[in-house]
Amino acid sequence: MSSEPMSDTHILKIESLEAKVATENLDILNGVNLEIGKGEVHAIMGPNGSGKSTLAKILAGHPSYEATAGRVLFKGQNLFELDVDERSRAGIFLAFQYPVEIPGVSIANFLRTALQAHLVDEEELDIFEFTDMLTERMSMLEMDISFAERHVNDGFSGGEKKRNEILQMAVLRPTLAVMDETDSGLDIDALKIVANGVNKLTEEDPEMSILLITHYQRLLNYIKPDFVHVMVDGRLVRSGGPEIALELEKDGYKNWKDSGAVSSGVPKTA
Amino acid sequence: MTDSLFSKGVTEALNFSAVERLCITEPDWLRERREHAWALYEQTPMPTTKLEEWRYTDLRKQLQLDTLSLSQATVVSDDPTAWPKRLRKAMKEDRQASGHIVVIDGHVVHSDLEAELIAKGVILSSLHDAIEQHPSLVENWLATEAVPPEEGKFAALNAALWSDGIFLYVPADVQLNTPIRVTRWLSEAGVAQFGRVLILAENASRISYVDEILSDDFSKQTFASNAVEIIAKERAQVQYVSVQRLGRGAFYQSVQRTLAYRDASLDTLNVALGASVSRVDLNACLLGERANSDMLGLYFGDDDQHFDFNTSQDHISPDTASDLLYKGALDAASRAVFRGIIRVKPTAQRTDAYQTNRNLLLSGNARADSLPNLEIEADDVKCSHGATVGELDPEAKFYLMSRGLSRIQAERLVVLGFLGEVLSKLPLGGVVEKVTRVIEEKLSQH
Structure with a gap:
């Protein structure tokens, strides 16, 4: 896999994206730029409240969130023109942080x-x-x-809910899987099982792209990212390789929060 | 109609001479019963919304009693090709059966029962035939213990004017493996139709009974009245299922009482999908020790459909149990009323009684009123009641749509899952599939 993907292999292109909760006026995303190429595994790490999950929900089309500026292209198509279900059918899959219970189904x-x-x-x-x-x-x-x-998820343990997400992903075989805090609430054994499932899917389909959203480094011990981005205050403030995750593990997010670092250009190639 | 006439309920069609006409060919005991019932009917005032039990169903507005005539329909022949297509289709969807009855416009036009069961003494027939052939059985139980005319205005009217009904008798120790299927069809608009069901299950017998009533839409209000009496003797197991799929314009009214003797289990499922107005009064009597009743209900409303369920669980003997679960989904401007009471008599120690009503509103104009109640006179009991009225969870909808389901598919799955809980508790052959399909049809119009 190339670390400098050709532009025509871009699966997802996020440009200067700003977004907010639909019923509020405060922006949560303040200009996110990100490109994900075919078969790439990206991780976005960041402290609580940095906007990571908002980005995941905006990509899936959650009705409670609203993009206010910028755009997102998925396989060259304006994502915001697609309804939630159309995005899924186009090949986007969101593994939920909190999978919803559907009793009786x-x-x-x-x-x-x-x-x-x-x-x-x-x-x-x-x-x-x-x-x-x-x-x-x-x-x-x-x-x-x-x-x-x-x-569906009715009375499931945290681990069962997350495994159910991976099963859905395995059945639907998306082009891009956005995994929102898939590691949250899992003990180490459950985490390994879930990560193992994801790895099997990427082995099976090397062209599948993944965007991992996580607070902790530990998930990245099991699902190896090609690129790691740090999100603070609704911006990607640093991008690079897996080494960034290790730095964060050591120093935490403190430096990033206090430095007032801002993103510039397309982080991945920065 | 003036107020006093409406209150009495005597009209050009519904009057004493109509009762007398029905009695001409009937035995004296029945004539006396009809006349007594009619007298009670006239004496009992029409329920008004001032009565707690009728607070949400205003008969003055919703029942045009004076426009109703009595059925003039002639008897259709016992030949399926002469029957309405939709009735035949409904029957085709039923899977296994021990026997069938077909009722068209109040007349029993067909009945069949497995020869082996006939040999064992099982009786499945029209009420009129049963009165001729098994007079004492019918005389003992018809409108006496279960739904006597004293029960109320409509029970009295039905007991006076019923045209025909169904009689099912299962002797002691006889167990049926597949359900008895009854299919009723109404075709006449603007009439009042009165039917009855009498089921008598002797000691240690087992039976399941599925009764489906259906029609096309009516151009004029049509009143379909039903009185259901079910008796389960000691250790008998009875399952009763009613599926109401009448067309719009119908006012469906059903009074049901179940009597469960010692160690009997007597379960009911009322499915209400059709009619413009539907009122079901169900009373479960746990008469004998360790008797048990599961009471299930399911309704799905659209347009301006109005459902009213009035249930009661009467625990008379010790160690009895009842468990009620009524669930409904309401779309458009439909509404539902559920009023349920658990009554535990001082004699009924160690009663377990539960009552749950859940409503799912699919539209801002739909409405559900849920009024659960307890009246407990024994001290060693386990009782609970609960009611919820909720809307479709937007997170559930988002979750399903994020997997590619359209908005409509997502709603359908949530609603069917919600209602499916009820059907899964009484999975009689074909009922689940049929009810699911009808709900899907209703959902696809939304």
Whole structure:
């Protein structure tokens, strides 16, 4: 993989993005620039309240957040012209920090409906092919098939919820997976299982791009990023390789918060 | 109609001579019962919204009693090709059955029952046939213990004017493995139709019964009245399912009482999807020790549909249990009223009684009123009641849409999941699929 991706391999291009909570006037993102190439794994790290999760929600189209300036191109297309479901069908997947419980709806039924929605035109999902595929995906992620009959996130432990996110990702096979604090609330064993699942998916599809959003370095011990960005006060203030994560692990975010550092240009190539 | 006439409920069609006409060919005991019922009907004032139990359903506005005539329909032949297409379709969707009854415009036009069950003494027939062939059974139980005319204005009217009904008798120790299926069709607009169901399950018998009523939309208000009496003797197991899919313009009214004797389990499921106004009064009586009743309800409203459920759980004997779960989703300007009471008599120590009503509002104009209540006279009991009225969770919708589901698909999945909890508790063959499909149809119009 090249560290200087060609512009035509850009999957995601974020330009001077500013955003806020729809019902408030305070900007949370204050000019974010970021390019993600095909097959690249990027990590955005930052202290609480820096805007990391807001960026994830803006990319997925959460109705409570609103972009006020800048633009986002996904495979060359203006992302803000797409509704939430269209973004998913275009290939964006958001692994939720807090997956939502849907009582009474089995994971199998949910995934079948989702996959059917991803098919073009009037194409009908073959139920037998689907079941085979789901079984295969679950065995790859070392999940018991009975899990598919449980209701989506209903009464799940933190670890089960996150594994369910990875299963959905494995079934939907996105072009870009945005993983919002996937490590939060997981003990080390659960974290390893989840990271292992993600790594299997990237092995299987080296062209899948990943944007990891995390507060802690520890996730990056298991999912190796190509690029690490530091977000403070709604801006990416530093970009570089995995070594940045190690620096943060040692020194924390204090230096960044106090230095008043600002981003300039496209961070990744800075 | 003047106020006093409405209050009495006597009209050009609904009057004593109509009762007399019905009695011509009937035995004396039945004539006396009808006449007594009619007298009670006239004496009982029409319920008004001043009564707590009718606070949210204003009959003066919602029931045009004086426009109703009595059914003139002739008996359709026992030949499926002569039956309405939608009725045949509804029957086709039912899977296994031990027997069938088809009722068209108040007349039982067909009944069948597995030969093996007939040999064991199971009876499935029209009420009129049962009165001729098994008079003492019917005389003992028809409008006596379960839904007597004293029950209220509509119970009295029904007991006076019922045209036909269904009789199901299961002898002791006989167990049916598949449900009895009843399908009723109404075609006449502007009529009042009165039907009854009498189910008698003897000791240690087992039965499930699914009753579906349906019609097209009506151009004039049509009144469909139903009285349901279910008796489960000692150790009997009875499941009763009612699926109401009447067209718009229908006023559906059903009074149901279940009597559970010692160690009996008597479960009910009321599904309300159709009609413009639907009022169900259900009383579960836990008469014998260790009797148990699960009471399930499901409703889905759109347009300006109005559902009113009035339930009561009466614990008479010790160690009895009842568990009620009614869930509904309401779209457009539809509304639902749930009023439920758990009554535990001093004799009913160690009662377990639960009552839950949950509503999901899909529109800002929909409305649900939930009024759970307890009346406990024993000291060693476990009782709880709960009611919720909530809206579709926007986070759930966002979550599902972020996986590629359209807004409509996401709503459909959440609603079906919400209501599915009720159906999964009584998974009789074909009922879940049919009800799910009808809800999906309603959702796709929204």
